[in-house]
Amino acid sequence: MVTLKQVAARAGVSIKTVSRIVNDDAAVNAKTREQVQRHLQSLNYIPNNAARQMRGGASTIFGLMTDAVATTPYSVDIVRGAQAALRENQQTLLIASSDGEPDREAELWRMFRAHRVAGVVYAAMFHRSHDVGQPAFDKSIVLANCFASYNDRPSIIPDDEMGGYTQAKYLLQRGHRRIGIVTLIPELEATRLRGQGMRRAFAEAGVAFDDALEVRGVHGALGSEFLVAYDVTREILSRPNRPTAIICGTDQLAMQVYFAAGSLGLTIPDDLSVIGFDDLRLISETLYPQLTTVALPYYEIGRRAVEVMNRPEAETSLSLQKQLVPCLLIERNSCKPLA
Amino acid sequence: MVTLKQVAARAGVSIKTVSRIVNDDAAVNAKTREQVQRHLQSLNYIPNNAARQMRGGASTIFGLMTDAVATTPYSVDIVRGAQAALRENQQTLLIASSDGEPDREAELWRMFRAHRVAGVVYAAMFHRSHDVGQPAFDKSIVLANCFASYNDRPSIIPDDEMGGYTQAKYLLQRGHRRIGIVTLIPELEATRLRGQGMRRAFAEAGVAFDDALEVRGVHGALGSEFLVAYDVTREILSRPNRPTAIICGTDQLAMQVYFAAGSLGLTIPDDLSVIGFDDLRLISETLYPQLTTVALPYYEIGRRAVEVMNRPEAETSLSLQKQLVPCLLIERNSCKPLA
DNA sequence: ACCGCGATTGACAACGTTGTCAAAAAATGA
DNA sequence: TCATTTTTTGACAACGTTGTCAATCGCGGT
Numbered sequence: 001m002v003t004l005k006q007v008a009a010r011a012g013v014s015i016k017t018v019s020r021i022v023n024d025d026a027a028v029n030a031k032t033r034e035q036v037q038r039h040l041q042s043l044n045y046i047p048n049n050a051a052r053q054m055r056g057g058a059s060t061i062f063g064l065m066t067d068a069v070a071t072t073p074y075s076v077d078i079v080r081g082a083q084a085a086l087r088e089n090q091q092t093l094l095i096a097s098s099d100g101e102p103d104r105e106a107e108l109w110r111m112f113r114a115h116r117v118a119g120v121v122y123a124a125m126f127h128r129s130h131d132v133g134q135p136a137f138d139k140s141i142v143l144a145n146c147f148a149s150y151n152d153r154p155s156i157i158p159d160d161e162m163g164g165y166t167q168a169k170y171l172l173q174r175g176h177r178r179i180g181i182v183t184l185i186p187e188l189e190a191t192r193l194r195g196q197g198m199r200r201a202f203a204e205a206g207v208a209f210d211d212a213l214e215v216r217g218v219h220g221a222l223g224s225e226f227l228v229a230y231d232v233t234r235e236i237l238s239r240p241n242r243p244t245a246i247i248c249g250t251d252q253l254a255m256q257v258y259f260a261a262g263s264l265g266l267t268i269p270d271d272l273s274v275i276g277f278d279d280l281r282l283i284s285e286t287l288y289p290q291l292t293t294v295a296l297p298y299y300e301i302g303r304r305a306v307e308v309m310n311r312p313e314a315e316t317s318l319s320l321q322k323q324l325v326p327c328l329l330i331e332r333n334s335c336k337p338l339a
Numbered sequence: 340m341v342t343l344k345q346v347a348a349r350a351g352v353s354i355k356t357v358s359r360i361v362n363d364d365a366a367v368n369a370k371t372r373e374q375v376q377r378h379l380q381s382l383n384y385i386p387n388n389a390a391r392q393m394r395g396g397a398s399t400i401f402g403l404m405t406d407a408v409a410t411t412p413y414s415v416d417i418v419r420g421a422q423a424a425l426r427e428n429q430q431t432l433l434i435a436s437s438d439g440e441p442d443r444e445a446e447l448w449r450m451f452r453a454h455r456v457a458g459v460v461y462a463a464m465f466h467r468s469h470d471v472g473q474p475a476f477d478k479s480i481v482l483a484n485c486f487a488s489y490n491d492r493p494s495i496i497p498d499d500e501m502g503g504y505t506q507a508k509y510l511l512q513r514g515h516r517r518i519g520i521v522t523l524i525p526e527l528e529a530t531r532l533r534g535q536g537m538r539r540a541f542a543e544a545g546v547a548f549d550d551a552l553e554v555r556g557v558h559g560a561l562g563s564e565f566l567v568a569y570d571v572t573r574e575i576l577s578r579p580n581r582p583t584a585i586i587c588g589t590d591q592l593a594m595q596v597y598f599a600a601g602s603l604g605l606t607i608p609d610d611l612s613v614i615g616f617d618d619l620r621l622i623s624e625t626l627y628p629q630l631t632t633v634a635l636p637y638y639e640i641g642r643r644a645v646e647v648m649n650r651p652e653a654e655t656s657l658s659l660q661k662q663l664v665p666c667l668l669i670e671r672n673s674c675k676p677l678a
Numbered sequence: 679a680c681c682g683c684g685a686t687t688g689a690c691a692a693c694g695t696t697g698t699c700a701a702a703a704a705a706t707g708a
Numbered sequence: 709t710c711a712t713t714t715t716t717t718g719a720c721a722a723c724g725t726t727g728t729c730a731a732t733c734g735c736g737g738t
Contacts, residue, residue: 073412
């Protein structure tokens, strides 16, 4: 690799002068600058980051650690969002995934510290609580899609309560009263919050919430789930007074709801309205008819996480500790007002 | 951050001695070692990678550049595979995405060079041809999911020809003769190769290939596609002598085929067999009945890409220039032998 | 010609690490 | 005991960069 020294030798000036030009630093004679620049070009000089960092400058590398569960592929949008924010400042991302193993996670922290990263985003693939056991890490840590149980770290999470509220309100406003709910695993923070939001919407609309219409669409422990949405949906749709709409915990569940409805001869949205969650475009835009859903703002979460990290500590006031990112409605064709 | 110097001062030995212990290098007196180790622990020393690298050691950072189109979320498995391979050697990954912009791509190459990465994996989100315009880069570059048109770089790609062959053979072996094909955009390398593979399977089985049953399931240019699989499938299923099975270019297309079949009162797999491609678990395992499909080996592609990069140049013989990774059949419940 | 000034340039140290080589200490053999 | 070998340790340089400070240059004013 070409070094300043080599360029300096070729150009017949001192190392420092070349350095100045590279960083377009202090005043350099226009003529010299031009000369040297030519050599920089022709030798294809690129500054050595390691040397720069060692010299004491702020590191431009950030770390991103995920607990990577491959079942939620769109969560990588967190990474994309983070990269977009980093890009603005010419920073880069060292990424690694712990696969959920604590040993591996400790190893990664060491690795990040070895690289002297300027900060770390810890991104969970499910909205959940997570305690980063790294008091030794002196740089900023921001949690994305998860939060510390002691609330002692800034964290960026989706506003699931609002998401549930939005789902319910959308259907209630369109006249639906008997609304089925196919939920995710109750252990998930998301499930709890969304249920809360739905109940708030029902209360606001003055409609009684019918617990009997709320069923689990997923069974099994986290990590080894299996879907039962097809069966349970058939069941609630076969009841005497069947619901006119169904709220789903995931677009994936919505997919099974579509099939269950089809198997009973019900057409969406004419006979049944369906609303999803996540906006996995792969599904929501492919379903027929396309799915009205509430988007999980992964991209925005990643973006904000980096933004918070780049902000001077001072600004990271208490009010920013836990940032909620809105979950917005994406209207497509799977819902219909009740005549 | 704690340095060797600080540890040395505390332990009352020279910097070099501490260095030796950190790298459990030459012979060090057992007693000294133990003493110093205690201080290393208590001060929580972690070697500074930048300094190490500057000293001349091989860089442990690799670069991964993607052209990130968010529509194929599972392609991130390439990243996961790469990380798995890296992990074995304590190496790490600097990732960045060009978003398909050449300017941005050039910028990223500079960035990778600035960090003196030991090699770069260029991963495309679609199997396609790509020419890395970086002759200046002296480290190894491996293409993943894409290949150089001059074939001058090692590249790891899915064996799409075999994939298409597998799809067709699977159905032919089960007695299907009239087989519909819902394809991707013809511009894709994958489309061409799979078609080739299918024709090979038909020829081997002595069955005439009916071009009339091959239809496009996607319209529009790359990047702004829209699905028409639902409509075209309904069309071919409405013909007098309708196909008994359908081969899909994607699980996503298969999803629409399911809905098209349902809309005509056809049950899968009893009235129609369907076979997909990609094995997007989000879809293939959620469809009802679950989808038999051919897996795109993204994870393996990523793993091998790093493996090739870590191999000394010598071994990268010509035979390795273009590595095909097999696309294996994942058997589920969407196909049925013809009675 | 001389002085002083600003503009331009360069010598040198330092960042944290490790390879090289020599010095010091300990162990061995006579 | 002393010479010799072996083990253990440390001084120093170097990697590529930039901050500090001093040196040099050009030029206008006296």
